[in-house]
Amino acid sequence: MTVGATVSKTDTDLPTAAPSQSGGGGGGPDPGAHDPSGGGPAGPGAGQEKWWRGERLGPQVLRVVTHLPLIVLVLIMAALIWKAIPAIRYNGFGFFGRSVWNFGNLYAPILHTHGVAHPPGALYGALPLILGTIGSSAIAMVLALPVGVGTALVVVEKLPPRLSYGIGFCLEILAGVPSVVIGLWGFLTLGPFLMHHVATLWANHVPDVPVLRFFRGPTGNGQGLLTSGVILAMMIVPIIAATTRDLLRQVPRGTVEGAVALGMTDAEAANTVTIPWVRSGVIGASMLGLGRALGETIAVAMVSGVLVGSPIRSLYSAFSTIAATIVSQLDGAFTDASGLAVATLAELALVLLVITLLANVGARLLVRRVATTALPVGRGI
Amino acid sequence: MSEVTSPAVAGPAAGTVLDRPVMSVDDVSVGFGPKTVLNGIGLPIERGSITALIGPTGCGKSTLLRSLNRMNDKIRGYWRRGRIELEGQDVADSSTDLLSLRRRVGMVFQRPNPFPMSIRDNVVAGVRAHGMASRSELTDVAERYLKEVSLWGAVADRLGDSPFRLSGGQQQLLCLARSLAVEPDVLLLDEPTSSLDPVTTEIVEDLLRNLVPDVTIVIVTHNLAQAKRVSNTTAFLYNGHLVEAGETSQIFDNPEQPETVSYIGGRIG
Ligand SMILES: Nc1ncnc2c1ncn2[C@@H]1O[C@H](COP(=O)(O)OP(=O)(O)OP(=O)(O)O)[C@@H](O)[C@H]1O
Ligand SMILES: [Mg+2]
Numbered sequence: 001m002t003v004g005a006t007v008s009k010t011d012t013d014l015p016t017a018a019p020s021q022s023g024g025g026g027g028g029p030d031p032g033a034h035d036p037s038g039g040g041p042a043g044p045g046a047g048q049e050k051w052w053r054g055e056r057l058g059p060q061v062l063r064v065v066t067h068l069p070l071i072v073l074v075l076i077m078a079a080l081i082w083k084a085i086p087a088i089r090y091n092g093f094g095f096f097g098r099s100v101w102n103f104g105n106l107y108a109p110i111l112h113t114h115g116v117a118h119p120p121g122a123l124y125g126a127l128p129l130i131l132g133t134i135g136s137s138a139i140a141m142v143l144a145l146p147v148g149v150g151t152a153l154v155v156v157e158k159l160p161p162r163l164s165y166g167i168g169f170c171l172e173i174l175a176g177v178p179s180v181v182i183g184l185w186g187f188l189t190l191g192p193f194l195m196h197h198v199a200t201l202w203a204n205h206v207p208d209v210p211v212l213r214f215f216r217g218p219t220g221n222g223q224g225l226l227t228s229g230v231i232l233a234m235m236i237v238p239i240i241a242a243t244t245r246d247l248l249r250q251v252p253r254g255t256v257e258g259a260v261a262l263g264m265t266d267a268e269a270a271n272t273v274t275i276p277w278v279r280s281g282v283i284g285a286s287m288l289g290l291g292r293a294l295g296e297t298i299a300v301a302m303v304s305g306v307l308v309g310s311p312i313r314s315l316y317s318a319f320s321t322i323a324a325t326i327v328s329q330l331d332g333a334f335t336d337a338s339g340l341a342v343a344t345l346a347e348l349a350l351v352l353l354v355i356t357l358l359a360n361v362g363a364r365l366l367v368r369r370v371a372t373t374a375l376p377v378g379r380g381i
Numbered sequence: 382m383s384e385v386t387s388p389a390v391a392g393p394a395a396g397t398v399l400d401r402p403v404m405s406v407d408d409v410s411v412g413f414g415p416k417t418v419l420n421g422i423g424l425p426i427e428r429g430s431i432t433a434l435i436g437p438t439g440c441g442k443s444t445l446l447r448s449l450n451r452m453n454d455k456i457r458g459y460w461r462r463g464r465i466e467l468e469g470q471d472v473a474d475s476s477t478d479l480l481s482l483r484r485r486v487g488m489v490f491q492r493p494n495p496f497p498m499s500i501r502d503n504v505v506a507g508v509r510a511h512g513m514a515s516r517s518e519l520t521d522v523a524e525r526y527l528k529e530v531s532l533w534g535a536v537a538d539r540l541g542d543s544p545f546r547l548s549g550g551q552q553q554l555l556c557l558a559r560s561l562a563v564e565p566d567v568l569l570l571d572e573p574t575s576s577l578d579p580v581t582t583e584i585v586e587d588l589l590r591n592l593v594p595d596v597t598i599v600i601v602t603h604n605l606a607q608a609k610r611v612s613n614t615t616a617f618l619y620n621g622h623l624v625e626a627g628e629t630s631q632i633f634d635n636p637e638q639p640e641t642v643s644y645i646g647g648r649i650g
Contacts, residue, residue, distance in 0.1 A: 076393035258494040258556065261452060262507035262563060272506055276497040 098125020139229025429594025
């Protein structure tokens with residue numbers, strides 16, 4: 001029962017509601033939490049009083065259980081903030097604008113600035129890490145969205161059932177491959193291939209002008225932003241493809257036929273019926289994928305080149321993300337007796353948490369906007 | 382095998398339009414894979430008339446209807462023999478443009494199937510796809526056809542709303558408006574009122590009567606009274622054969638074939 005309540009809560013949170021349902025009460029609070037009759041069916045005859053007490057206790061327990069995710073989130077945040085306080089005070093706002101990662105002289109006597117203990121010369125800046133996190137995830141999204149949706153379209157519309165079942169199975173396998181395996185493959189095979197045989201096709205021919213300059217330059221040894229983006233995309237594609245496939249299968253045949261019967265081309269029919277029908281769900285799945293990409297640690301740590309303190313010069317340069325930095329710097333950070341390095345990693349973790357939360361809130365708003373404009377309200381009246 | 386009494390009746394305005402049938406089905410057999418669903422059907426569809434297709438469930442009414450605007454084309458294993466003509470040209474001819482065929486031969490389905498867009502956009506979806514009106518005219522077009530199906534009063538103040546909040550009957554009227562908005566010559570209706578209440582059914586029947594003779598109508602119905610009320614011509618299908626077709630009054634009052642007699646008398650189906 002309690003499990004059921006939490007599940008139903010997550011269900012309403014997932015933005016995969018089919019359009020036809022969006023007219024109804026999509027965002028209703030989970031009924032379990034306030035429904036005393038859900039506390040267990042009163043057994044006939046014996047044990048009446050016990051059941052009665054159980055019914056009273058039920059809602060209280062449920063209330064706590066349904067708020068558990070929120071409580072855990074708040075606790076994690078509080079702990080991180082607590083641990084990060086020295087770093088926040090020492091690093092200041094400059095933390096977000098600097099491209100430097102320097103533990104300072106760990107052998108010299110510890111100094112105190114603003115009441116914070118630190119090794120002399122310690123200086124931290126998270127700008128390249130924040131940009132690396134967002135950039136690699138953005139590359140992943142740009143690649144994974146068309147591939148994922150395209151795969152789903154082909155699987156549902158074009159392939160015979162047997163084959164599409166096989167591909168669906170492969171997608172699920174791919175989704176389950178541990179990221180360390182994908183990371184190692186990226187390090188050994190994909191990265192070198194991309195940098196030596198693919199990126200070289202254009203990297204030296206891009207004009208040396210602002211913006212485009214980012215796509216120019218030596219392609220390096222196989223580790224870097226592009227490889228990370230591609231590796232992340234491979235992790236997201238199964239998520240997007242599987243969700244989109246399920247959504248496409250729910251598009252009512254008769255509605256598509258209605259569009260075809262009006263004399264629409266297949267593309268027009270897709271635009272009229274299929275796409276609006278699945279749009280909000282696809283956005284939801286993409287955001288799930290984005291969350292995964294933002295937080296992916298070990299695979300990125302293996303193919304990013306873990307360059308922590310310098311700006312990202314090109315699409316092919318080594319870089320690092322917040323998550324990869326935390327895992328790669330943690331060991332070293334403990335050698336800082338002042339505790340500043342660890343506090344700074346806590347601050348980084350906090351930044352990642354905020355980015356992820358913002359992405360989630362953004363997704364929620366986007367889904368709501370799409371659901372209300374595309375479905376009930378329509379395009380441009 | 383199929384005895385076709387020539388339907389002499391044309392629509393009310395028979396004298397003023399061409400006498401040639403707008404569509405004709407000539408010795409048509411249709412099936413899916415090894416299965417034959419329709420056997421040598423021959424049926425002229427007179428210009429400006431209402432033709433009712435009746436027959437027990439599974440006899441092939443929908444299959445015949447969907448063959449007229451080639452909605453079966455994409456179904457696995459579908460095949461067709463014989464000629465189906467629109468204005469003397471085979472609908473499967475390479476020179477026939479499939480999209481314009483479907484614009485000219487519209488279709489309304491048994492279950493309302495509004496598009497996931499606003500009520501107004503639903504009405505003009507086809508108009509837009511065929512570029513039949515400029516952007517600024519779309520709202521006027523929507524209003525005209527919503528009025529035509531007597532839905533305007535119910536939705537005038539919520540054109541931007543979701544069609545899914547309309548009642549089932551209102552949704553069906555909306556789908557009817559959507560089909561009419563592309564100005565079809567022929568309108569195919571597959572049990573359009575089977576999920577509607579008697580009042581809405583009457584609205585639809587009145588509308589169909591008003592549409593002829595500008596639009597030629599073919600309607601599949603299980604409701605014999607409805608066939609009797611609205612149609613000029615009735616065709617009775619049984620087991621994939623056209624058993625009898627002719628003037629509605631003749632089919633109902635004076636059927637020639639024993640199967641027709643039993644079906645109309647309520648003994649088959
Ligand atoms: N896609 C298909 N594949 C194989 N057989 C089909 C297909 N569609 C229809 N049939 C068969 O064709 C026959 C006629 O079906 P159809 O839908 O035309 O009947 P109907 O007269 O419209 O029946 P109803 O009154 O129940 O709608 C049925 O036996 C049906 O099983
Ligand atoms: Mg049918």
